Amino acid sequence: MTEPDSAASVPVDAAAYREAMSRLASAVHLITTDGPGGRAGFTASAVCSVSDAPPTLLVCVNRASSAFAALTRNGTLCVSTLGAGHETVAALFGGRTPMDERFAAGTWRRLRSEAPALTDALVSFDCRIVGRHAVGSHDVLYCAVEALAATGQADALLYSERRFRTLARAPRGGSDLAEPTRSARAVGVRPAEGPALTLRSA
Numbered sequence: 635m636t637e638p639d640s641a642a643s644v645p646v647d648a649a650a651y652r653e654a655m656s657r658l659a660s661a662v663h664l665i666t667t668d669g670p671g672g673r674a675g676f677t678a679s680a681v682c683s684v685s686d687a688p689p690t691l692l693v694c695v696n697r698a699s700s701a702f703a704a705l706t707r708n709g710t711l712c713v714s715t716l717g718a719g720h721e722t723v724a725a726l727f728g729g730r731t732p733m734d735e736r737f738a739a740g741t742w743r744r745l746r747s748e749a750p751a752l753t754d755a756l757v758s759f760d761c762r763i764v765g766r767h768a769v770g771s772h773d774v775l776y777c778a779v780e781a782l783a784a785t786g787q788a789d790a791l792l793y794s795e796r797r798f799r800t801l802a803r804a805p806r807g808g809s810d811l812a813e814p815t816r817s818a819r820a821v822g823v824r825p826a827e828g829p830a831l832t833l834r835s836a
């Protein structure tokens with residue numbers, strides 16, 4: 635073991651942590667919900683796969699977010715993963731914009747729950763919130779994925795160094811999702827009502 639390099643390290647206050655986190659490149663998603671608690675949504679980078687059996691992801695949401703009450707009341711949400719061309723909707727859902735204006739910037743459909751799924755998202759995960767854990771300013775929402783769909787063909791949208799960037803898609807044939815001519819493919823998620831869980835790539 636070597637001694638800690640005090641010259642190379644900085645105290646970990648919130649500002650230093652954010653500066654460090656700004657160097658990561660993250661996918662960008664819209665988290666949306668609708669139901670008795672109302673329609674709401676926000677932009678999120680803190681989304682992560684937890685398990686494939688059962689399919690589960692997590693979303694970290696600031697409890698001060700205007701969408702927080704609706705999310706917890708409705709108990710369902712949709713994660714719509716954004717692509718190139720979604721920069722404007724990502725900025726609108728990023729805060730301080732009335733909900734109606736946020737939703738007016740996109741076109742939406744429903745999968746299994748009432749949560750709006752962005753029609754041209756790269757992929758949408760329709761989820762039921764099955765657990766919740768408070769950590770600091772945020773709640774970690776554990777979300778069972780009950781339906782999913784993919785129609786968007788755009789390059790991926792990333793957020794890095796406080797800017798949106800894009801990542802070019804893999805060459806055709808690199809994955810099922812990258813193949814635009816393939817017909818709808820069913821995937822192993824518990825069936826919803828009808829075909830909402832198919833991955834549509836054409």
Ligand SMILES: NC(=O)c1ccc[n+]([C@@H]2O[C@H](COP(=O)([O-])OP(=O)(O)OC[C@H]3O[C@@H](n4cnc5c(N)ncnc54)[C@H](O)[C@@H]3O)[C@@H](O)[C@H]2O)c1
Pocket residue numbers: 651652653655656679680694696728771796797
């Ligand atoms: N996880 C989050 O809650 C999160 C993530 C990204 C951005 N934001 C918010 O969006 C706005 C713009 O952010 P930015 O990336 O341009 O600059 P920034 O300096 O505020 O944030 C840099 C990075 O730090 C992390 N971060 C920021 N705020 C956080 C928070 N409250 N809790 C946990 N992690 C946080 C994120 O990874 C972010 O990309 C800010 O208000 C920021 O708080 C929040």
Ligand SMILES: Cc1cc2c(cc1C)N(C[C@H](O)[C@H](O)[C@H](O)COP(=O)(O)O)c1[nH]c(=O)[nH]c(=O)c1N2
Pocket residue numbers: 662675676677678679680681694695696698699700701724725727728729730731793
């Ligand atoms: C690129 C990017 C990524 C994230 C965010 C912003 C941006 C621009 N924000 C912040 C979040 O979108 C915003 O604070 C909420 O919409 C709250 O704002 P309102 O209270 O609705 O005005 C955010 N907030 C959060 O709780 N979890 C997250 O993972 C993220 N990620």
